[in-house]
Amino acid sequence: MLTYDGPSGMTFGVVAHASPESPSFQYAIHAIQTALKASCQVYVYLLDDAVTGVLESDVRALAQRGVKVSACGLAMEKRDLECPDDICPAGLTTLSDILFYADVVSVYN
Secondary structure: OOOOOOOOOOEEEEEEOOOOOOHHHHHHHHHHHHHHHOOOEEEEEEOHHHHHHHHOHHHHHHHHOOOEEEEEHHHHHHOOOOOOOOOEEEOHHHHHHHHHHOOEEEEEO
16 A cells, blocks of 8 residues: 655656556556645656556546646657547656656656
8 A cells, every 4th residue: 555654735746658457557546646635736747558548537537636637749649649628738848847846756667
């Protein structure tokens, strides 16, 4: 079970590379939910196979709860996917910002 002992209000960055069917992606969802319970600001960047997660109800629910979800625009285009209104298509600049500004970053391959 994942727990979070840091101060509330921290910024938690998540980079997901794994497909939504993988255990790694599901672990990322759990980590995000744990960070939300700890009152963290959460920023998520989906790339490669993870961009198909924009169609998943778990990811959409997180976006509706205030998680800032971005999906790699190039990976979305490659898979002929449209980005929902509550998820931002983005590029490497957004990924770079998450890596630079987040207090904690977790990567899920």
